[in-house]
Amino acid sequence: MTSESRHVPVMLQRCLDLLAPALERPGAVVVDCTLGLGGHSEALLTRFPEARLIGLDRDKEALRLSGERLKPFGDRATLVHAIYADIAEVLDDLRIPTVQGILFDLGVSSMQLDEADRGFAYAQDAPLDMRMDQTTGISAAEVLNTYAPGELVRILRQYGEEKQAKRIVSAVVRGREKEPFTNSARLVELIRDALPQAAKRTGGNPAKRTFQALRIEVNGELSGLERAIPAAVDRIAVGGRIAVLSYHSLEDRLVKQVFAAGAANTAPPGLPVVPEKYQPKLKLLTRGAELPTEEEIAENRRAAPARCRGVERIREARL
Numbered sequence: 001m002t003s004e005s006r007h008v009p010v011m012l013q014r015c016l017d018l019l020a021p022a023l024e025r026p027g028a029v030v031v032d033c034t035l036g037l038g039g040h041s042e043a044l045l046t047r048f049p050e051a052r053l054i055g056l057d058r059d060k061e062a063l064r065l066s067g068e069r070l071k072p073f074g075d076r077a078t079l080v081h082a083i084y085a086d087i088a089e090v091l092d093d094l095r096i097p098t099v100q101g102i103l104f105d106l107g108v109s110s111m112q113l114d115e116a117d118r119g120f121a122y123a124q125d126a127p128l129d130m131r132m133d134q135t136t137g138i139s140a141a142e143v144l145n146t147y148a149p150g151e152l153v154r155i156l157r158q159y160g161e162e163k164q165a166k167r168i169v170s171a172v173v174r175g176r177e178k179e180p181f182t183n184s185a186r187l188v189e190l191i192r193d194a195l196p197q198a199a200k201r202t203g204g205n206p207a208k209r210t211f212q213a214l215r216i217e218v219n220g221e222l223s224g225l226e227r228a229i230p231a232a233v234d235r236i237a238v239g240g241r242i243a244v245l246s247y248h249s250l251e252d253r254l255v256k257q258v259f260a261a262g263a264a265n266t267a268p269p270g271l272p273v274v275p276e277k278y279q280p281k282l283k284l285l286t287r288g289a290e291l292p293t294e295e296e297i298a299e300n301r302r303a304a305p306a307r308c309r310g311v312e313r314i315r316e317a318r319l
Contacts (some may be wrong), residue, residue: 144176
């Protein structure tokens with residue numbers, strides 16, 4: 001399969017429209033912090049023919065496939081093996097102080113979901129890996145087999161918002177004492193057996209929340225995002241724009257908090273005039289989190305949970 005046939009970019013038109021006023025200028029630089037299979041990047045390079053793109057991804061296979069897709073754009077596209085939390089270091093290495101556009105398409109990519117041996121999808125049996133960068137870090141199987149029960153409960157509650165975390169972890173601990181976990185099908189079956197009937201009637205596949213929690217832990221997604229969004233705000237030029245697609249409430253809440261803080265003034269209460277150093281540095285471009293249209297969800301079911309937020313940099317950093 002080609003990268004084009006495997007990937008339908010989520011909320012593509014909305015992302016392009018949000019970034020357009022910043023990228024229509026000659027010499028604009030846009031960073032795709034989650035390159036994936038290159039769908040958003042291809043559209044950015046096509047719509048903004050004078051823009052240069054920096055594409056980041058931690059997955060070497062994604063970089064290879066997106067590199068083939070973006071080859072027609074030549075040196076307008078620079079692809080870097082890096083996590084989005086390292087955006088500042090990447091731009092420093094490229095000697096680019098500020099950029100005009102930044103896009104984040106968070107979560108797991110279409111390629112990672114579709115490749116059975118990656119272990120991201122609970123609907124098919126596969127090794128419990130879940131590493132976005134398979135050259136480093138621990139796998140989901142290692143997390144299940146080695147973490148203390150209390151730590152596993154914390155992960156399922158915090159990252160999966162799983163109300164039945166204790167019940168699932170008790171079953172995991174009993175199961176790993178008999179035989180270490182290696183494949184996803186056994187974990188899915190264990191979760192089904194561990195949950196009460198009432199908990200299995202709503203919310204889709206009962207393994208969904210546990211798989212989400214394991215994936216976030218394995219890849220350090222939230223800790224990386226906590227670094228990445230403020231770093232992006234720091235590197236966006238005045239008049240530049242950031243668009244973020246998130247896929248669960250934990251990601252969206254973090255993005256919302258950083259954007260809201262940047263769009264608020266920080267003056268002590270009671271000042272008759274707010275000095276410039278206390279003025280907001282960001283302007284919110286979306287009213288809350290925008291959702292995909294029904295038509296887009298019908299065309300691409302993976303768009304259903306997406307939430308889009310955008311901001312514009314309107315002032316230099318506070319003094």
